Each structure stands twice: as structure tokens, then as C-alpha cells.
Amino acid sequence: MMIPAKLVAGGLVLAGVISFLPTVGVAGVSWLRSLYGFEIDNPDLEILLRHRAVLFGILGTLLFAAAIRPGLRDTAALVAGASMASFIAIALVVGGYGPSIRKVVIADIVGLLALAPAALARLGPGRTLG
Template structure:
């Protein structure tokens, strides 16, 4: 039971890490400071805001998945793809600015948290 609760807590934390960039949907300036880039022009602002909404949605699914075992596989998969794909894109396009490197390291930590949460929150089958 304690193991499952710790796993749920880690899944919630991973979800919150994905939800946090959702603030960029409300404020372009917060996204600019987080990523260290200028989001110039309405087109790029729309794309970045949409990205922020999708990240927040993935985060919400992960938080819900922490408490609803039926949602957990999709939540872990979606969050893993979210964190991992950013890392792949950064690695494929280095060098990037220091803020993007910081975000990539946050995603590395988030993947470890997500993996730990997925393992610990696994429901044991009797027998």
C-alpha cells in the first residue's frame, strides 16, 4: 500500500511537471522566459500556446492516471512520449540555448520520476 501511494505521488509529480508549461497558454511572456526565446508574431504565439495546452492536457491525464489504474498505461505512455520526444529533438538540434538545455534536464528528471511512479504504482496481482 505504501509503495502504491509513493508511486501515485510520483505520477502526480510527473503530471505537474507537464502541467506547468500550460501557463504559457495564458501568458506568452512566461513561455518566452521559460524557454529563453522570443515568440515573435501571432503565428508562433498560436503554436506555442497550443503546445502549452497539449502539455497541460497530458499532465492532467497523468495526474488522473495516478488514481485511476485504468488510465495509467495511457497516462504513462503519453507523458513518456512528451518528455522523451523533447529530449530527442533537443539532442538532434544541439547546441540550443541554456534555457532549453535546462528544460531538457528537467525532462530527464521527469522521465525518471515517471518511470519510478509507473513501477511503484503497479497493482500487484494476487497469487
């Protein structure tokens, strides 16, 4: 099956937006609180969550770059897919999460669906249409 390159690029951009959104958490506790819906009253937790925000910025940037540089697409889709799938799996295993984490789970499901064209293009015999 031939997957149009514009569909692959569009999916990578959508996944990039989803991944990049938490980057605002780098700005501080108030942003983290608005993102995750709970109090961050421990410097250790703040450090971990702000670093997580940086990592999502890196991942989002990789996905944006992959949308315009086909040579990065396989790596970007694999890394982003692993990140999103692992968050969903951890949330399901732990359970009992609140509405803020539910929103992240839903966003990651949408992100995985957005990455599907890149995965299908990689697996398909014809790769992408130019």
C-alpha cells in the first residue's frame, strides 16, 4: 500500500505538537501544575518534571524535523511511538489515575494514531509517494 508522503509528514507534525506541548513545564511550577493538575511541592519532583518537559521538547523537535527530512522519519516515529506507548502502558498498569493523566493517555493514543502512516509507509513495499 502506498502512503502519501504528505500524510506521513502531517502525522509527524501532529505527533510533534502533542509531544511538544508539555515543554511549557520548563518555565516552572505553575506551568507544571496546570499541565498535570496536581501540586508540585517538592524540589525533587519539580526537577524531574521540568527535565521531562525538556525531553518532550527534544522529541517534538525531532518529529517536526522528520516531517521535512524523510531520513529522520523512521527514528522519530520509533522513538515517539515507544514514548507514547510506554506512557499508556504504565498508566494502565498503575491505574487509578486522575483526569489530567487521562488527558495525556488520550493525547498519546491520538499521537500513536498520527504516527501510523509513518509506520505503514515503512512497512509497505512501496514506501511513500513523493
